[in-house]
Amino acid sequence: MVKSIVVVGANLAGGRSVEALRKIGFDGRITLIGDEPWRPYERPPLSKEVLWEPGKSTQKVFLHSEDWYQTNRVDLRLGARAVKLDLAAGGVRLSDGELITAERFLLATGARARLLPLSGANAPNVHHLRTKDEADALAKDLYPGARIVVIGMGVIGSEVAASAHKIGCEVFAVEPAAAVMIRAVGERFGHWLAEKHRIKGIHVRFGVSPLALRQQGGEVRAVELSNGESIDCDAVVVGIGIVPATELAAGAGLIVDNGIVVDRSSRTSHMNVFAAGDVANQPGFFGGLVRLETYQNAADQAAAAAESMLGLTVDYFKPAWFWSDQYDLNIQGVGRLDDSLSIVVRGDLKYDDFSAFFLNGNVVEGVLTVNRAFETGIGKRLVERRISVNPAALADPMTDLRDLLKIKSDVA
Ligand SMILES: Cc1cc2nc3c(=O)[nH]c(=O)nc-3n(C[C@H](O)[C@H](O)[C@H](O)COP(=O)(O)OP(=O)(O)OC[C@H]3O[C@@H](n4cnc5c(N)ncnc54)[C@H](O)[C@@H]3O)c2cc1C
Numbered sequence: 001m002v003k004s005i006v007v008v009g010a011n012l013a014g015g016r017s018v019e020a021l022r023k024i025g026f027d028g029r030i031t032l033i034g035d036e037p038w039r040p041y042e043r044p045p046l047s048k049e050v051l052w053e054p055g056k057s058t059q060k061v062f063l064h065s066e067d068w069y070q071t072n073r074v075d076l077r078l079g080a081r082a083v084k085l086d087l088a089a090g091g092v093r094l095s096d097g098e099l100i101t102a103e104r105f106l107l108a109t110g111a112r113a114r115l116l117p118l119s120g121a122n123a124p125n126v127h128h129l130r131t132k133d134e135a136d137a138l139a140k141d142l143y144p145g146a147r148i149v150v151i152g153m154g155v156i157g158s159e160v161a162a163s164a165h166k167i168g169c170e171v172f173a174v175e176p177a178a179a180v181m182i183r184a185v186g187e188r189f190g191h192w193l194a195e196k197h198r199i200k201g202i203h204v205r206f207g208v209s210p211l212a213l214r215q216q217g218g219e220v221r222a223v224e225l226s227n228g229e230s231i232d233c234d235a236v237v238v239g240i241g242i243v244p245a246t247e248l249a250a251g252a253g254l255i256v257d258n259g260i261v262v263d264r265s266s267r268t269s270h271m272n273v274f275a276a277g278d279v280a281n282q283p284g285f286f287g288g289l290v291r292l293e294t295y296q297n298a299a300d301q302a303a304a305a306a307e308s309m310l311g312l313t314v315d316y317f318k319p320a321w322f323w324s325d326q327y328d329l330n331i332q333g334v335g336r337l338d339d340s341l342s343i344v345v346r347g348d349l350k351y352d353d354f355s356a357f358f359l360n361g362n363v364v365e366g367v368l369t370v371n372r373a374f375e376t377g378i379g380k381r382l383v384e385r386r387i388s389v390n391p392a393a394l395a396d397p398m399t400d401l402r403d404l405l406k407i408k409s410d411v412a
Pocket of ligand 1 (some may be wrong): 009013034036043044045080083109130156279292294296321322324325
């Protein structure tokens, strides 16, 4: 029987894994190591409420109260950096030299914001957004009338642009691709969303890259672009993706390839070491390996990893599911939102009220809902069960989607 577990990374995946361990009934020693000063918290509010109402929402982001960790006998080591996974010594080495031994290890080290590779990117008014401290610092630079340049219109950049607009900033968005959030929602809906930002008054520049940051008095005061334009600004926000924190795994000789490679039980290439969340490169629902950067995956995979570490049989194998809130849009995506698939739309794009189903043949492989959270759950089940549908019935607003679930699945 397993008696001790060390989890490295005290955020969503780390926090949910220790919660699951106690829920399952694990009675042994748990150590949760995190290099941030905060107990596990949720990142989604950081690009939303924490920016609009900084003082108010900051306390709401934590997964559990401080007492919870004591009550559940979780030895929480905050502000502690793990520098080595020493498998020969059977433990994790902290930066102060302490070795914490265990029988099983979970690497929930997540990812870091990719840094803008331009001189001046470390100026205090250039913000990369991943952590609570970074969100608190950004919030101070977002005030009515401030000129903000957002570099990168992926999910984080788009959300920050919407939040800054809500605060009353004048927002300029610079994106090298042709539209917004293409990696998440595909081109067609990326263009639809780009139009939403335009209508709100965001000054969008597509197909354009930042070339230089012009500094004055230690702060960046303008961003020079590849189209020859220079945008004066009070602050810059960079949202150009994340880099998985794989160094502990790589140092221990585990297989690392765009993240820590795991199987469907979240086990790495070493039998006593598991990985979950944004750092894990896992078997994809549609084949190959995929590294998901979503809240739900981090929470669910961490819970699955907890079961695996205790020797329970686990087969964690789910399509991606994310959500994003921008302006008055609640956007949710499940599975493959791939422009090469055929797309059936229910509802109306004009009224920001629709669901788009992405079909491979007649099989639903992806669902995008906008202000239709009620259709996301059914869409998710259609994707998970690889249901074959009649596209005309799917498009018909009179069809109850639940009836489609009764149709025979394409997989056994
Ligand atoms: C601003 C923002 C908004 C988001 N909004 C949404 C959303 O609306 N919807 C959605 O689906 N997803 C959203 N996400 C994504 C979601 O929050 C992530 O998928 C999730 O946080 C991943 O959790 P994780 O625990 O795997 O990794 P992380 O959250 O990155 O946590 C890893 C932790 O490990 C620590 N760590 C790393 N290395 C070490 C070490 N050697 N020693 C000690 N500690 C270490 C890190 O400092 C960090 O605290 C958002 C993310 C951000 C940044």
